Amino acid sequence: MTAPAIELKGISKAFGPVQANKDISLSVAKGAIHGIVGENGAGKSTLMSILYGFYKADAGEIWINGNHTQIPDSQAAIRAGIGMVHQHFKLVENFTVVENVILGAEDGAMLRPSISKARKVLIDLEKEYGLEVNPDAIVEDLSVGHQQRVEILKQLYREADILILDEPTGVLTPSEADQLFRILGRLKDEGKTIILITHKLREIMDITDTVSVMRRGEMTATVKTAETSPAEIAELMVGRKVLLQVDKTEAKPGDVVLDVQNLRVVDPTGVERVKSISFQIRAGEILGIAGVAGNGQTELLEVLGGMIPAQGGTVSLHGEQIDLTGRESDGQSRRRRGIGHVPEDRQVEGLIMPYEAWENVAFGYHHDVKYQSGPLMNNAAIKADCAEKMERYDVRPPNPRLPARNFSGGNQQKIVVAREMDRQPELLLIGQPTRGVDIGAIEFIHKQIIALRDAGKAVLLVSVELDEIMGLSDRIAVMFDGVISGERLPSETNEGDLGLLMAGVNETKGAA
Amino acid sequence: MDKMPKWADILLIPLISVVLALFASGLVVYFIIGENPFRAMAIMVNGAFGSAYGWGYTLFYTTNFIFTGLGVAVAFHARLFNIGGEGQAYVAGIGAAIACLLIPWPHWSLALLAVTILTSVFGAAWAAIPAYLQAKRGSHIVITTIMFNFIAASLMIYVLNNIFTIPGSAETASVRFPETTHLPNAGEFASFLGFRSSTPLNVSFFIALVAAVGVWLLIWRTRLGYEIRAFGHSETAAVYAGINPIKITMIAMLISGALCGMMAINAVQGESEQLRLDFVAGAGFVGIAVALMGRSHPVGVCFAALLFGMLYQGGAELAFEMPAVSREMILVIQALVILFTGALDNMVRMPMERLFLSFRREG
Numbered sequence: 125m126t127a128p129a130i131e132l133k134g135i136s137k138a139f140g141p142v143q144a145n146k147d148i149s150l151s152v153a154k155g156a157i158h159g160i161v162g163e164n165g166a167g168k169s170t171l172m173s174i175l176y177g178f179y180k181a182d183a184g185e186i187w188i189n190g191n192h193t194q195i196p197d198s199q200a201a202i203r204a205g206i207g208m209v210h211q212h213f214k215l216v217e218n219f220t221v222v223e224n225v226i227l228g229a230e231d232g233a234m235l236r237p238s239i240s241k242a243r244k245v246l247i248d249l250e251k252e253y254g255l256e257v258n259p260d261a262i263v264e265d266l267s268v269g270h271q272q273r274v275e276i277l278k279q280l281y282r283e284a285d286i287l288i289l290d291e292p293t294g295v296l297t298p299s300e301a302d303q304l305f306r307i308l309g310r311l312k313d314e315g316k317t318i319i320l321i322t323h324k325l326r327e328i329m330d331i332t333d334t335v336s337v338m339r340r341g342e343m344t345a346t347v348k349t350a351e352t353s354p355a356e357i358a359e360l361m362v363g364r365k366v367l368l369q370v371d372k373t374e375a376k377p378g379d380v381v382l383d384v385q386n387l388r389v390v391d392p393t394g395v396e397r398v399k400s401i402s403f404q405i406r407a408g409e410i411l412g413i414a415g416v417a418g419n420g421q422t423e424l425l426e427v428l429g430g431m432i433p434a435q436g437g438t439v440s441l442h443g444e445q446i447d448l449t450g451r452e453s454d455g456q457s458r459r460r461r462g463i464g465h466v467p468e469d470r471q472v473e474g475l476i477m478p479y480e481a482w483e484n485v486a487f488g489y490h491h492d493v494k495y496q497s498g499p500l501m502n503n504a505a506i507k508a509d510c511a512e513k514m515e516r517y518d519v520r521p522p523n524p525r526l527p528a529r530n531f532s533g534g535n536q537q538k539i540v541v542a543r544e545m546d547r548q549p550e551l552l553l554i555g556q557p558t559r560g561v562d563i564g565a566i567e568f569i570h571k572q573i574i575a576l577r578d579a580g581k582a583v584l585l586v587s588v589e590l591d592e593i594m595g596l597s598d599r600i601a602v603m604f605d606g607v608i609s610g611e612r613l614p615s616e617t618n619e620g621d622l623g624l625l626m627a628g629v630n631e632t633k634g635a636a
Numbered sequence: 637m638d639k640m641p642k643w644a645d646i647l648l649i650p651l652i653s654v655v656l657a658l659f660a661s662g663l664v665v666y667f668i669i670g671e672n673p674f675r676a677m678a679i680m681v682n683g684a685f686g687s688a689y690g691w692g693y694t695l696f697y698t699t700n701f702i703f704t705g706l707g708v709a710v711a712f713h714a715r716l717f718n719i720g721g722e723g724q725a726y727v728a729g730i731g732a733a734i735a736c737l738l739i740p741w742p743h744w745s746l747a748l749l750a751v752t753i754l755t756s757v758f759g760a761a762w763a764a765i766p767a768y769l770q771a772k773r774g775s776h777i778v779i780t781t782i783m784f785n786f787i788a789a790s791l792m793i794y795v796l797n798n799i800f801t802i803p804g805s806a807e808t809a810s811v812r813f814p815e816t817t818h819l820p821n822a823g824e825f826a827s828f829l830g831f832r833s834s835t836p837l838n839v840s841f842f843i844a845l846v847a848a849v850g851v852w853l854l855i856w857r858t859r860l861g862y863e864i865r866a867f868g869h870s871e872t873a874a875v876y877a878g879i880n881p882i883k884i885t886m887i888a889m890l891i892s893g894a895l896c897g898m899m900a901i902n903a904v905q906g907e908s909e910q911l912r913l914d915f916v917a918g919a920g921f922v923g924i925a926v927a928l929m930g931r932s933h934p935v936g937v938c939f940a941a942l943l944f945g946m947l948y949q950g951g952a953e954l955a956f957e958m959p960a961v962s963r964e965m966i967l968v969i970q971a972l973v974i975l976f977t978g979a980l981d982n983m984v985r986m987p988m989e990r991l992f993l994s995f996r997r998e999g
Contacts, residue, residue, distance in 0.1 A: 140993050429876065430878060431875050431876055454878040454880065455875070455876055455877055455878030455879075456877070456878030456879075457878065458878070459878065465876070467876055472870060472872050472873065473870075473872050473873050473876040474873070474876065475873065476865075476866050476869045476870055476873055477869070477870075478869055479865075479866070479869070483862070486862075487866065487873075487877050488876065488877035488878060490859055490862055490863070490877075491859065496859070499858060500853070500857045500858055501857060501858060501859055501862060503857070
């Protein structure tokens with residue numbers, strides 16, 4: 125029997141008082157696809173960072189192919205045949221594919237010989253693994269899926285036998301993800317070992333041979349994928365039973381709350397991001413906008429939330445027009461009109477990371493009368509309000525004095541959700557509500573959204589997660605290239621159908 | 637990750653940096669000039685703090701640096717780098733001269749009020765143009781404020797040659813301000829502490845302290861300060877919250893310019909009692925170091941200003957007592973302090989943070 129590709133024995137790592145990894149042992153067989161799942165902060169990234177030489181473990185041993193190996197830095201990891209594909213690509217955007225691949229692995233001071241050598245190797249690699257990419261294309265011109273291939277090629281060029289992929293499908297369309305999985309299967313057939321870090325249970329079930337579950341720094345279980353179920357893995361991750369399906373009753377749509385007509389958004393570089401779109405949302409209804417990131421959903425949320433001006437069209441709330449360009453077009457005016465906005469990126473938009481939780485609870489609502497005392501802000505009132513919201517929205521730790529950046533992703537999101545939803549807005553704009561949020565918090569946030577709908581409010585939900593769109597929405601609109609390429613009822617559609625609309629394949633009604 | 641306690645952040649770390657800087661200065665004094673660094677140090681400290689005379693000058697310089705340091709700090713909170721304190725102070729000096737020379741004030745307190753208003757308005761006005769260019773056109777404020785320093789310096793020469801001149805004299809200065817505009821100095825209100833009537837320290841020192849309290853209230857207790865800090869941390873988030881970036885850029889720079897300009901109360905009305913060509917003497921630039929060292933916190937700014945006040949006054953004494961130590965050498969020492977406290981801040985900060993964290997783990 126051959127030695128396992130990777131064997132970790134008793135790995136522990138602490139950051140200050142936080143025990144990120146506790147006595148972790150893991151064995152990954154050669155030529156297997158091994159999944160590692162766990163909530164945010166469970167210690168997956170720390171463990172992989174130790175394996176890749178970013179951190180040094182406090183205790184424990186790493187064995188690669190049966191050899192006890194020291195990995196003090198990423199150079200050592202590369203020498204040991206370990207390659208890492210990060211969630212956020214580490215590519216130089218204005219370099220060509222081949223230039224990116226050789227970056228850091230040039231043969232000499234002159235580039236030309238390295239490049240021509242690398243081009244040959246690349247073409248061989250591409251053929252061998254079905255990873256077609258033009259070696260001379262500029263990286264920024266490539267689609268996200270192709271950029272990811274460049275990352276994989278980069279690792280193969282460095283002769284990696286063990287590939288670690290960190291949340292690889294987060295940025296991909298369903299079909300790009302399928303292609304990635306085919307590539308991973310091919311790599312596996314060629315004898316490569318793959319570690320897949322993900323929080324998507326479906327991927328684990330589809331592609332892995334074995335799966336390890338982490339919770340609070342510990343490895344709680346390693347099971348054969350064929351012998352488990354999504355529900356079991358979810359329970360292992362969270363430590364209790366979770367609802368994977370969103371539980372909701374039939375919608376009871378009322379009057380039209382939001383009426384958008386021929387809305388256009390042109391970005392500062394002159395690109396038309398939203399091309400004359402029209403839709404309505406009624407009271408007590410959730411409209412889900414599906415689509416691959418970058419097809420105008422972001423701009424749609426931003427223009428409705430008052431972050432950017434519109435170049436045309438009208439928007440009315442309860443029949444009253446909303447100012448889209450003038451003095452009343454900013455976020456605070458929108459909030460006064462009863463529009464809550466949970467932005468897509470909580471770390472860059474929704475929160476001020478160095479601000480303490482209480483300061484963030486007032487963010488955007490800092491003109492509220494209840495937060496003022498004379499010319500000064502009433503910090504005591506804000507802190508009290510924050511403590512109370514943290515209690516009700518189950519933010520952990522419930523400490524208003526902690527800076528936002530010290531909360532986990534899920535708890536950061538709960539702070540934003542508490543701030544925007546607790547005021548019972550007439551219309552809630554919510555983008556990527558559960559991106560980077562752990563399963564327990566996802567369940568909680570979904571319940572809040574449903575509760576708001578049941579209270580007779582309108583919700584505009586933008587998400588790249590199809591499961592989320594299908595689970596929450598009462599109606600689904602798909603955006604492609606700035607237009608709504610189709611509208612569906614969740615009961616009458618499926619992933620394949622939505623996937624086609626997301627790729628811009630428009631239905632031809634009455635044909636067939 | 638946990639943070640260090642606040643006192644360590646704004647007092648301990650700068651203190652360690654200063655000790656390192658002085659150590660480096662000592663090496664320079666010893667090896668290059670061949671003088672005893674401890675004696676040099678003693679002369680400096682004694683010169684700055686050893687007598688009421690020394691204290692008078694030290695606190696006079698400190699007053700200048702508190703104003704400019706606060707000015708730079710307010711802009712820092714909005715992530716705007718105001719390099720133009722020098723020019724804003726110059727132009728504010730013209731405001732001070734106008735206030736003092738054009739109106740026959742019955743009492744110094746009224747004159748002080750007028751000078752405070754005019755210096756801040758003139759300083760703010762000089763900051764307004766770069767601020768507008770930054771807010772509306774995206775012209776980098778570092779570049780524009782530097783250019784405005786040069787324009788202000790030239791403007792000053794023009795004004796002192798053509799408008800505020802002393803008849804029959806080639807001196808580039810205005811005539812002396814009337815008696816009634818003269819501010820009480822420490823020799824008058826604090827003679828019991830040993831201050832003489834010749835000391836430059838005057839009542840504007842208290843205005844500086846009031847300004848420090850005001851800046852603290854503004855930044856941490858008002859809605860405007862909340863918006864300024866939010867904008868400084870993340871412009872995208874500010875827009876999300878409905879905070880207007882143009883408005884905040886303008887306001888933060890206007891306040892910054894006004895505070896830098898108020899330095900002229902002390903230097904023009906308080907000390908020289910006439911408008912002189914070189915009254916700013918680098919205070920605008922020192923303000924940057926002061927704000928950096930004080931972590932843009934008013935308390936830190938006051939202490940950093942005191943340190944630089946001491947370096948100015950003690951340095952002058954040192955140049956006098958030790959002829960081998962030239963005026964330029966003093967500048968080298970000041971530069972080392974700026975280097976260690978500003979540019980090399982992380983060199984001290986990172987190990988200290990680690991140290992604090994390891995204490996905490998054990999504790």
